[in-house]
Amino acid sequence: MxxxxxxxxxxxxxxxxxxxxxxxxxxEELFGTEGFAGISSLVYHLYPPTRVKERGEPYSVRPVVAxxxxxxxxxxxxxxxxxxxxxxxxxxxxxxxxDMSIGIAxxxxxxxxxxxxxxxxDEMLFVHKGSGLLKTMYGDIRFAYGDYLIIPRGTVxxxxxxxxxxxxxxxESNGPIExxxxxxxxxxxxxxxxxxCERDFRAPENMxxxxxxxxxxxxxxxxxxxxxxxxETHPFDVVGWDGCSYPxxxxxxNFEPITGRIHMPPPIHQTFQGKxxxxxxxxxxxxxxxxxxIPAPYHHSNVDSDELLYYVDGDFMSRNNIQKGQITLxxxxxxxxxxxxxxxxxxxxxxxxxxxxxxxxFNPVKITTEAMGIEVKDYYQSWLAEGxxxxxxx
Numbered sequence: 001m002x003x004x005x006x007x008x009x010x011x012x013x014x015x016x017x018x019x020x021x022x023x024x025x026x027x028e029e030l031f032g033t034e035g036f037a038g039i040s041s042l043v044y045h046l047y048p049p050t051r052v053k054e055r056g057e058p059y060s061v062r063p064v065v066a067x068x069x070x071x072x073x074x075x076x077x078x079x080x081x082x083x084x085x086x087x088x089x090x091x092x093x094x095x096x097x098x099d100m101s102i103g104i105a106x107x108x109x110x111x112x113x114x115x116x117x118x119x120x121x122d123e124m125l126f127v128h129k130g131s132g133l134l135k136t137m138y139g140d141i142r143f144a145y146g147d148y149l150i151i152p153r154g155t156v157x158x159x160x161x162x163x164x165x166x167x168x169x170x171x172e173s174n175g176p177i178e179x180x181x182x183x184x185x186x187x188x189x190x191x192x193x194x195x196x197c198e199r200d201f202r203a204p205e206n207m208x209x210x211x212x213x214x215x216x217x218x219x220x221x222x223x224x225x226x227x228x229x230x231x232e233t234h235p236f237d238v239v240g241w242d243g244c245s246y247p248x249x250x251x252x253x254n255f256e257p258i259t260g261r262i263h264m265p266p267p268i269h270q271t272f273q274g275k276x277x278x279x280x281x282x283x284x285x286x287x288x289x290x291x292x293x294i295p296a297p298y299h300h301s302n303v304d305s306d307e308l309l310y311y312v313d314g315d316f317m318s319r320n321n322i323q324k325g326q327i328t329l330x331x332x333x334x335x336x337x338x339x340x341x342x343x344x345x346x347x348x349x350x351x352x353x354x355x356x357x358x359x360x361x362f363n364p365v366k367i368t369t370e371a372m373g374i375e376v377k378d379y380y381q382s383w384l385a386e387g388x389x390x391x392x393x394x
Contacts, residue, residue, distance in 0.1 A: 002039065002248055003188065003198060007139065007207050008240030014042055020239075032245050033122070033153055033176060041243025043137065046211055047233040053215065056228030061221070063093035063101070067367040070331050075379035076371055078104045078310075079167070079325035085109040087116065087159055088219060088226060091170060094327070095308065095365035099276040101172045102308060102359060103370075104325075108164040114217040114228075115235055117156045121172035124272065124279065125149040126252075126357055128312055128325060130166030134159060137236045138246045139204030146312075146355075148271070150177055151247045156218055156235045167325065169310050169357060175275030193258075195271075200254040204246060210234035252312075252355065257285035262293050269358065277305075280358040284314070286351050296346035299337030305360045306331050314354040320382070328379070332364060339382060 011018040018026045027048045032040025076094065083106040084090035093103040101121075110132070131144040134151075135158045143149055151157060171177070183194035190197045212234040220227045250271075258268040269280035287295040307330040311322050319328070320339040330336040338346075 002201070002203070002244045002246060004242070004244050005203055005246065006240075006242035007204075008044075008209075008238065010042070010044060010240040010242050018044060020046075026239060031154065031243075038176065039244040041138075041241050041245040043241040044239050045233075046209065046237040046239060047213075049231075049233075049235070051232035052229055053232050054230040056230075058225040058227045060225055061088065061091070062224030063096055063103075063368040063370065065096070065366045066369045066372045070329075070364065070367055071333050072331065073334070073336060073380040073382075074329045074367070075376040075382075076327045076329075076374045077323060077325065077376060078169075078327060078374060079323070080374045081106055081370075083108040083164065083166075087111050092370045093368055094371040095329070095361075095367060097361055097363045097365050099174055099363055100274060100361060101170075102361075102365070103170045103172075105166075105168040105170055107159065107161065107166050107168075110160045111158040114219050115156050115158050117218055117220045118151070118153055118172065119220050119222045120153065120224075121174055122153050122177045122274070123149075123151040124171040124173070124177050125151070126169040126310070128167040128169060130161055130163065130168075132159060132161040132166075134247065134249075135236070136204060136247055137207075137238045138241060139207035141202060141204050141247060141249050143249055146252045148250045148252065149247065150250070150272075152176075152245050155247055157247070171274075171277075171279065171359060173274040173277070177272050177274045177279075180270050180273050180278075195256045195258060195268075196250070196254055200250060202249040204248075207238065207241075208236065209239050210236045212237070252281050252283060252357070255281040255283050257283050259286050260288060261290040262288050263295065263297060264288075266358065266360075276362040278360050280360070282309075282316075282354055282356040282358065284351070284353045284355065287346075287349055294343060294347060295349055295352070296338045296343045299335055301335040302330050302332045304332060305362045306365050307336075308359045308361070308365075310357045310359070312355040312357065314352070316354045316356060326376075329365070329367075337383075340384070 027045040029043045087107045090105040090107040093101045095102040127147045134141040216231045271281045272279040309328045311326045
């Protein structure tokens with residue numbers, strides 16, 4: 001993913017004359033990232049996508065870093081973050097490095113007054129709560145609980161939520177977000193042992209051509225600033241497009257887990273990759289079936305990467321006292337493993353119903369002030385024997 005698609009009306013040959021029935025020339029736009037070497041789409045507009053009427057003063061949404069260097073296991077309760085009506089204001093960055101940022105959002109209202117474009121980063125949004133429509137010039141994507149939404153940088157979009165109860169996990173990547181290359185053959189087709197296939201990905205549907213002029217506000221994020229731009233024409237004035245660059249959805253419930261006789265390492269859960277990070281999906285699955293298998297993960301040393309685990313649902317068998325929406329950060333450089341009692345509890349168990357998203361950045365993350373406000377105090381001592389340390393929440 002993504003594979004080639006053709007939607008609406010496009011000319012037989014690219015970069016050639018293409019007119020509407022009344023003789024007006026359609027306006028072709030090449031939309032792609034990584035210069036002219038990455039995947040791209042050709043998009044055909046009713047009007048030039050360049051008609052700027054006004055620009056406002058930029059304002060900062062840059063995160064404030066509280067901890068530059070970290071070598072302490074930490075944990076955070078993201079559901080403590082208060083909902084905010086405005087989508088941009090609801091986005092809270094918790095962790096950041098030169099490759100990516102990781103954050104959350106709890107928007108309580110749809111985007112009706114403006115459109116949003118991230119000109120810096122590809123986005124991965126995991127839907128923990130809520131449902132609705134992701135609206136783009138390519139068409140709409142209906143989303144619900146458990147969906148990953150992959151939005152290429154530069155895509156103009158709006159969210160239309162079905163209710164005010166929405167919680168999103170957000171990764172912004174300074175490089176493309178893609179599926180692991182080892183799942184695909186030389187032609188890009190998913191292999192038989194891949195945990196998903198082309199049928200599991202949902203591309204935009206129901207493309208609507210908006211022939212509208214007026215004042216259309218697009219808030220553009222660039223280098224941590226929001227630039228308000230007012231355009232003369234609706235950004236979704238597309239009559240057709242083709243190519244391989246477009247947003248898409250993938251449900252975590254369509255990830256088919258890989259199991260074995262003994263405990264399998266985390267790469268079997270990998271779902272996406274980016275520049276210097278991977279994203280994994282932990283889903284309900286059968287446990288290991290060797291007669292003396294220990295289903296709980298073995299202690300392991302994080303040396304090459306930080307590990308962030310976002311808990312979605314179910315009883316996560318290797319952790320004690322974990323809540324929905326909680327994030328654990330196990331930094332590169334020190335070992336971590338199951339909490340006290342978890343190994344013994346797992347022996348003899350046949351299956352798990354856990355659901356979680358793991359993000360492994362290969363460069364250390366910095367911790368923001370937003371994260372410090374929802375931190376679980378003294379999590380780093382939670383591997384002590386029961387009764388030795390009682391966790392407190394700040």
